[in-house]
Amino acid sequence: MDIRQLRYFITVAEYLNFTKAANQLYVAQSAISHQIADLEQQLGVKLFIRNKRSVQLTPAGAVFLKEAIEIVDKTSGAVEKAQQTDAGVIGSLSVGFLNVHVRRFLPNLIKQFSKQHPKVELHLNHFPSRMLKEALEEGELDLAFTLPSGLDRIEDIKTQTVAKEPYCIVLHKNHPLSHKNIINLSELENEPFIIHNRHDSPVGSYEFIVHLCEKSGFTPRVVSQPRFVDTVPVLVESEIGISILPKSFESISSPSLRFIEMDGVKNHDCELVIAWKKNNINPSIPSFLTVLTSNVITT
Numbered sequence: 205m206d207i208r209q210l211r212y213f214i215t216v217a218e219y220l221n222f223t224k225a226a227n228q229l230y231v232a233q234s235a236i237s238h239q240i241a242d243l244e245q246q247l248g249v250k251l252f253i254r255n256k257r258s259v260q261l262t263p264a265g266a267v268f269l270k271e272a273i274e275i276v277d278k279t280s281g282a283v284e285k286a287q288q289t290d291a292g293v294i295g296s297l298s299v300g301f302l303n304v305h306v307r308r309f310l311p312n313l314i315k316q317f318s319k320q321h322p323k324v325e326l327h328l329n330h331f332p333s334r335m336l337k338e339a340l341e342e343g344e345l346d347l348a349f350t351l352p353s354g355l356d357r358i359e360d361i362k363t364q365t366v367a368k369e370p371y372c373i374v375l376h377k378n379h380p381l382s383h384k385n386i387i388n389l390s391e392l393e394n395e396p397f398i399i400h401n402r403h404d405s406p407v408g409s410y411e412f413i414v415h416l417c418e419k420s421g422f423t424p425r426v427v428s429q430p431r432f433v434d435t436v437p438v439l440v441e442s443e444i445g446i447s448i449l450p451k452s453f454e455s456i457s458s459p460s461l462r463f464i465e466m467d468g469v470k471n472h473d474c475e476l477v478i479a480w481k482k483n484n485i486n487p488s489i490p491s492f493l494t495v496l497t498s499n500v501i502t503t
Contacts, residue, residue, distance in 0.1 A: 396445035
């Protein structure tokens, strides 16, 4: 039997009239009669009692009707779900991110996406930078909000810039330079530096800061390399040194810290990208990128 036969049977059972059922289905009455007869033959039971004046369901037909309706409904639901999944209307999406860098926009982005795609289940998790890239490479994540450094090592990776922000010099309010609105790096030649551990930081960040200092004529005196970047503002607050961090870290730092613009440093903004693998066929990815572009990225 097939779904068409079941639909014919259900319609005849609804109207208890072959002519009305044929009109409802826009087919010839003979086609319906043939399909019902074929269905009865397959089942080995009579589904209808027919005479010139009436059509009635047999007891077997009444039981089969309930099952046929359930089968057709489930089939229709399965087709609809498959089509919606293919279109990205329903499904699931795993998104990883660097906690500090996304605080400004991610909560609203999640709300907007969930509003527009309520049937897509979001799985969101914060990762350290290295683990974030590893999870993306291993296919544990569909999308990752991360820094671009090191992504070129992942095969078939695609990225889109989400935001850029300046790097700032981070000082305690008691520091002699904290009153300034802008500081030249050369003024920091004799300062103790706190820099995120080179083995745990995003690829190039430690080297990036050292490179900036060297361009200003000195090699920074590094007094601490904490494993977690969130520790850096805490140590600066303890007044054991200064640091250089993206501006967004100001939102998680103590009010006793000052984030001051660097003079003479151009084209060195911290770039945040969203990354995904080209061979990931999850249809919810384009939907998420569309919402991201509409609500976060300005072109």
